[in-house]
Amino acid sequence: MLDIKNLHARVGGNEILKGIDLTVGAGEVHAIMGPNGSGKSTLAAVLAGRAEYEVTEGSVTYEGRDLLDLDPEERAREGLFLAFQYPVEIPGVNNAYFLKAALNAIRKHRGEPELDAMDFMSLVRERMKILDIDSSLMSRPVNEGFSGGEKKRNEIFQMAVLEPRLAILDETDSGLDIDALKTVAQGVNALRRPDRSTIVVTHYQRLLDYIVPDFVHVLSEGRIVRSGGKELAIELEEKGYGWLEAGEPVGGRA
């Protein structure tokens, strides 16, 4: 599914990723953990194709193709989805309209017929059941005036409609209360399929109580310093990130 080799990337002249190696197989859930500034969100941004991040070395292969060669929209149409840490507001653009345009762009790319308004709405209603989404959310402008929790839920809802093959959740748990966290996790779990992979980027172990990962990787200063099973997350929770590093402990449970 995804094969990252020796990935180096920088933003504004600062090297953030200093040689990442990571392989994600079909149907697997990988958690990327690490203290603030370790490069977790940079990794997510590079995979999604943000222009400010410059890849200086290494390669990323996605389903046999050079991912770094694709424009962000091509990556999206090929099934890569990023749930944003800070979802962006688009004033005046109806949420349903936005999502329908996105879905049809992806369907068109796959050679599938575009959905009309009726079919789209029935799909939306079906997916709304998975997440605790209020139907009024669909007629509101994209993320405008949404609470933090609504924004995050909306991201997962979009994911449920767009049905990606590789979903990257960038700190989806940040700013969520426990109930919202459970709902989001429930949504993610409901979408788990043998051919769908997920990368969960998180600072805290908390989310991993609900989305149980197959693998946990710890990122520190732009490198993966430790990989393991789900028990690694629990160990981290107990000992803090400092346990893995020399010098000052960084982060841990806030």
Added chain:
Amino acid sequence: MSTAERTIEELATQDYKYGFVTDVDADTVPRGLNEDTIREISRRKGEPGWLLDWRLKAYRAWLTMEEPTWANVKHDPIDYQDIIYYSAPKPKTALGSLDEVDPEIRRTFEKLGIPIEEQKALAGVAVDAVFDSVSVATTFRTKLAELGIIFCSFSEAVREHPDLVREYLGSVVPHTDNFYAALNSAVFSDGSFAYIPKGVRCPMELSTYFRINAQNTGQFERTLIVADEGAYVSYLEGCTAPMRDENQLHAAVVELVALDRATIKYSTVQNWYPGDKEGRGGIYNFVTKRGHCRGRDSKITWTQVETGSAITWKYPGCILQGDNSVGEFYSVAVTNNLQQADTGTKMIHLGKNTRSTIVSKGISAGRGQNTYRGMVKIGRNAENARNYSQCDSLLIGDKCGAHTFPYIEIKNTSSQMEHEASTSKIGEDQIFYCRQRGLSTEDAVNMIVSGFCKEVFRELPMEFAVEAQKLLGVSLEGSVG
């Protein structure tokens, strides 16, 4: 080069879609302007003496006036003696029906997608097509006539309904109003006239397409719409012009009169040639538009989508004289490449409990300069008058500009006025978010811009709103911030 800059470049190299010239013999008067030119225009149109006198008065007033320089626009001096003031396509036969319209002209309109054909007009649009200076065809006249609605070319109105024209002409925009209005009053060649009688609700949208075709022809249109007591009319004006190297002056005047309880909605989509990417050519659109809410409980709504012209200078306003009358102004103005727009409105509150709403959306891309200039004046007797103004600017790229000049004058203590303004940039964040969901950059920009303009688009009649959205897409194709 960022994606943004690249796409702005792409956009700048877009060809003007409507840049073609129709080959028809034109009946023109010699270049230049003097009293003889005006007499000649009036003679060719077979006008009555009072109208010629009015034109001459306007001309003499114009001679004493100075071209306004306060607008936030720059252009080379205009040589008013180098303009042909009258150009009419030579009709091959008398134009009794649509079938008799010159096929060349009809092809031109077809390229523009104007529903001049009766069957297309069944969608509910009656079209008075103004080709250069003379109204070529008017559709649905008979149907409207049954209701007592008059909808015809200005020249015809002068012939057939001289009393109405004489009563209202210049009653909202006097011939001395301003430099361009005076010029228009002196030389106006044609335009549209509509009269909706008492208590009649006009059952269809009235529509005019102006088109500038002959070379070096200034277009001086004059539109007069009168809604009698309790009447309702929605009027659409759409404009396109073929590509020209030389700048062309367009100085139109629009007068609206709403009597007691009457409502007039006036919607414009203006897509004249904006000039090339170096700012060569393009239309100078110096227009005076004003509505007069003369009666109680009357209402006038201006909605404009201005995407074309090299320079736009227009301030559709409302004089709210009748008690409880309402004035509204909804505007989207787009400037790209080297386009300049100085546009806004004037709301003059004179009557009690008068209300006005101003929603202005300025979009600047390329090296475009976009200025909102608005005046809200609340008179001593306009007790409890209220105004709400909202001016939003959207910048695409970093070489363009947005400017806001609100003027406020309130002469009583019971009135309320609210003003909100914002300036935003289409962010890389917004575009990236859309692209991450699978949308192309172009679709993303269109979507963001449409969202920004939503409050204005929803004021447009459905069919026009779709067209406006498409035009906006064409105007900004590829541009990113």
